[in-house]
Amino acid sequence: MPIPLRFVSAYLIESPEGWTLLDTGFDYPDGRAAWEAGASSLGLDLRDDVSRILVSHFHPDHLGAARWLQGLSGAPVHMLGDEIEHSRFVWEDDGEGATLAENLVLNGMPSDLAERAGSGMRTNLHLPEKMLPLRADEEIQLGGSAARVIHAPGHADYQYMLHDESRGILFAADHVLLKITPNIGLWPESLPHPLARYLKSLSGMRGMNADLVLPGHGPVFHDLDGRIEELLSHHEERLEVMYRELEPGPKTPFEVSGAVFRETLTLYEHCFALAETLAHLDHLALEGRAERIENERVTFQAA
Template sequence: MNRWDDVLEVRLPLPFPLQVVKAYLIRGCTGWTIVDTGLHSSEGIQTWEAIRKQEGFQWEDVEQIVLTHYHPDHYGLSGWLQLQTGAPVRISRTDFDQAQLFWGDGSRQPEAMAAFYREHGLEQEWADQIPAHLRRFNRWITPHPQPVWLEAGETIRLGDRTYEILHTPGHADGHLSFYDSERGWLLGGDFLLPRITPNISLWPGCDPNPLHTYLSTLNRMKSLPVKRVFPAHGEMFEHYRERIEQLEQHHQKRLRSMRQWVEQEELTATEVCFREFGQNLSIHNLRFALAETLAHLEYLRQQGESDRQKREGHWRYSA
């Protein structure tokens, strides 16, 4: 556990490959702010209870819960924490709506995802696993919170300091980051990570060109004078601009690789995915790998560098 002045890092366990997500607890003279929450699991609750006792505050001392985006490891425990604290949960309206799209009552997104993947060449035996796999997350994100909307371009008090609310989409359509311009500190969620690349995925019903969005976000954010980044995965880091440039280079390299595959022959996104990421993937990892492959292929297509045709029920990409 690390502490920087008023900002305390909270390491929350995850039952999938990332293993840990970082939330942040910010102390102020009128109470505490929680930034991101982890999953609704017994381990997550135990971690928060241990932190509360260690820091010596009661749940009613939490004045707000602020979310960078809707993904389960950030959003999942927000409803439970709201019930304990009575505090408002603040999130972008876009991301709350997408939480409902994926995990709201009566959601058909799991079936839409399976059909979407089938159109892009995923074998039926794999696609049939998608709905149950996605619905497994419901237990980790309910109850849903009663939200208050955050608007990019405005400011918010976190603890005793004023942060600018920045829209940093790509990883999630309504992803927000929080910037303290006096210190040059950025609470970045999954916008910028020090060691791994944020997953950029194409999902039905969401941004149709998320990689273009993410690259535009990186370019727009590059000039921000950031001295420290507090990420959701990995350690606090200070090489902000260098890391942005590394991620830009990573995606350009992957775009070149995928373009070479479809120059050689006409391929489905699933075929490209297995060539890029290998075939020894769990259903969890395959879902992300295929969605990231699609984000890159659709970027190429919308840039005019590739084409696609539907043959025998499957979309096939060519240069």
């Protein structure tokens, strides 16, 4: 991928009705070449053999190439119904870049950095023409078996996973990753309290029958409960770190972000670090441990 994360996992699932593609990656020349090569290695013709494209959420590393793949195959793209509308709002509203830049400045990012981020992160994604809604908790046929659509908020408000309980398989999207922690961010378009919703969803997955977890990034893994506990502990620790940053006095979210994420960051990473910081500060405020103060710039202080 043309971002520091480098790789996204896309899945090709065969069934009697044709092949299902799950997530699509960015739409750029190397990504298209990877699709063509991967399909060819399986004897799959992207133009004739694809019956359905499933997209777990609206981020461009998952949705980006869906229009191109639909153009080749004619297959419909399926997302949660609310995510279809959300995608149109984010990617087709010409004012979204300016809104993002204004929000970044409000939360303490220098204006020159924010303007470059706004123009670079909300452009150049063309949506598929045919998008069909999925519903949370419905069952769909997948690879000769049934998989349940599970709403998985936090990383994206309307992300979903697919759980084949009979075979113990979970397509986890970006909800549970093994080598990195999913970015849980508070963006201008986010629903309230994304970290609270993520932690509730993650806790509710304990004991799920999933011996094989197929994530949106990184290696497959098998110990779902163990990884859930690691992620819950990570966020508890991150909340404590951010609370300690507020104890000396009020700080902007960008200042807290700079103290917590100390390594050199790209512009893209600065935005995600700030969004994740905002989600954690928002959670501290929700718990009554911090107070949000909005003047020309937003600051948070320990309660």
